Amino acid sequence: METTEQKKRIFSGIQPSGIITLGNYLGAVKNWVNLQDEYDCLYCIVDMHALTVRQDPAKLRQNTMSLAALYIACGLDPVKNIIYIQSHVPAHAELSWILNTFTYMGELNRMTQFKEKALKHADNINAGLFTYPVLMAADILLYQADLVPVGEDQRQHIEITRDIAVRFNNIYGDVFKIPTGFIPRAGARIMSLQEPDKKMSKSSEDANSYISMLDDPKVIVNKVKRAVTDSDCVVKYDPENKPGISNLMNIYSCFTDKTYEEIEKEFEGKGYGDFKLAVGECAADNISAIQTEYNKIIKDKAYLEELFRSGAERADRIARKTLSKVQKKVGFVMKQ
Ligand code: ATP
Ligand code: LTN
Numbered sequence: 645m646e647t648t649e650q651k652k653r654i655f656s657g658i659q660p661s662g663i664i665t666l667g668n669y670l671g672a673v674k675n676w677v678n679l680q681d682e683y684d685c686l687y688c689i690v691d692m693h694a695l696t697v698r699q700d701p702a703k704l705r706q707n708t709m710s711l712a713a714l715y716i717a718c719g720l721d722p723v724k725n726i727i728y729i730q731s732h733v734p735a736h737a738e739l740s741w742i743l744n745t746f747t748y749m750g751e752l753n754r755m756t757q758f759k760e761k762a763l764k765h766a767d768n769i770n771a772g773l774f775t776y777p778v779l780m781a782a783d784i785l786l787y788q789a790d791l792v793p794v795g796e797d798q799r800q801h802i803e804i805t806r807d808i809a810v811r812f813n814n815i816y817g818d819v820f821k822i823p824t825g826f827i828p829r830a831g832a833r834i835m836s837l838q839e840p841d842k843k844m845s846k847s848s849e850d851a852n853s854y855i856s857m858l859d860d861p862k863v864i865v866n867k868v869k870r871a872v873t874d875s876d877c878v879v880k881y882d883p884e885n886k887p888g889i890s891n892l893m894n895i896y897s898c899f900t901d902k903t904y905e906e907i908e909k910e911f912e913g914k915g916y917g918d919f920k921l922a923v924g925e926c927a928a929d930n931i932s933a934i935q936t937e938y939n940k941i942i943k944d945k946a947y948l949e950e951l952f953r954s955g956a957e958r959a960d961r962i963a964r965k966t967l968s969k970v971q972k973k974v975g976f977v978m979k980q
Contacts, residue, residue: 651682652791653684653789654686654789655783655789656687656688656792657693658689658690659691659694660708660710661699662847663710663711663856663858664714664857667833667844669857671794671795671828671832672793677718680720680725683791686787686959687715687725687726688729688730688959689708689727689730692731692736693730696770696773696776697773713941714934716951717937717938722951727955728952735960736786736963737782740778740781740782743782747781751804752804754800755800758773758776777804777805784805786962786967788962789823791824792805794827796827796832806823830897834895836848836854837867838872840887840890841887857938858938861929861931864924868921868924869924871888872888873886873892874886874888874889880908881893881904892923893907896926899927900926
């Protein structure tokens with residue numbers, strides 16, 4: 645008998661606002677790779693979201709190509725998964741507009757990412773920065789996603805997506821699937837190497853605060869060596885009192901699958917120097933293997949362009965269905 649069981653659908657995305665960091669990798673992409681066989685997945689490059697902070701056009705284009713090549717180099721299969729660029733599928737912008745009218749200013753005002761980014765970019769607090777979560781809701785709801793794998797920092801945006809979907813469904817019937825966030829326990833929040841109370845971020849000004857997935861392996865080892873820690877010289881997991889060491893333990897644990905207890909035992913009686921070297925080398929080895937793949941893919945522009953074309957086509961087909969349904973429900977006259 646043929647099985648009719650449908651795989652659950654996953655949607656996630658990353659902004660091409662820089663080269664992805666170890667935080668993006670451990671918090672997002674590495675987990676996506678583990679999901680690709682069991683789920684029906686879409687992984688988007690959210691270039692429209694990136695515009696909420698001023699971008700250099702040439703760099704944005706380059707970062708978009710790099711992000712696609714890194715997705716694949718990290719192990720995402722472009723046949724099994726739909727990999728595409730957000731701006732190639734106009735339904736995102738179209739649904740986003742409609743959902744704007746189902747979202748309250750008060751809700752958006754509570755978003756911590758907006759508050760943080762408004763402080764950081766005080767000279768450019770644009771309306772897009774404010775309505776960023778509505779576009780994200782459109783991304784997810786268009787594909788009737790069941791699960792949204794993201795890092796801890798996106799929890800609030802998943803919540804508002806659910807609230808918007810429930811609100812819309814309460815008026816018009818079951819149009820949207822209500823998605824659930826899928827936040828990993830390990831790696832969900834990799835912290836800055838220089839200020840371990842802040843998250844590692846690809847758009848940080850201090851290059852020593854993050855490990856870029858395209859950093860030279862030697863640079864990676866050095867950045868870890870220079871990471872801010874404490875002065876008591878005991879490798880112990882204690883995020884409150886020892887945030888720097890705990891962050892490095894988190895990174896080490898993600899790569900080696902060792903528990904914190906096992907790591908504490910491994911480095912008992914050893915100094916921070918030994919520990920940092922082990923973390924740095926392990927990160928450098930893993931990232932360097934990804935870079936070998938990346939270097940092959942990024943050279944092949946025709947391959948990437950074909951990937952974008954077919955990805956957008958596959959995504960568009962799904963997105964159009966939801967968009968048409970929404971347009972009918974709200975009372976638009978449908979184009980014949
Ligand atoms: P930017 O600095 O440009 O705002 P970002 O580095 O925070 O960007 P995003 O594109 O906003 O990255 O996020 C992509 C994915 O990576 C999301 O799922 C997010 O939760 C995850 N992520 C981002 N930073 C981290 C981090 N430090 N630790 C774990 N996951 C992270
Ligand atoms: N806001 C997300 C990026 C993003 C996203 C999405 C993630 C845009 N649209 C849809 C998951 C699903 C971020 O990580 N900053």
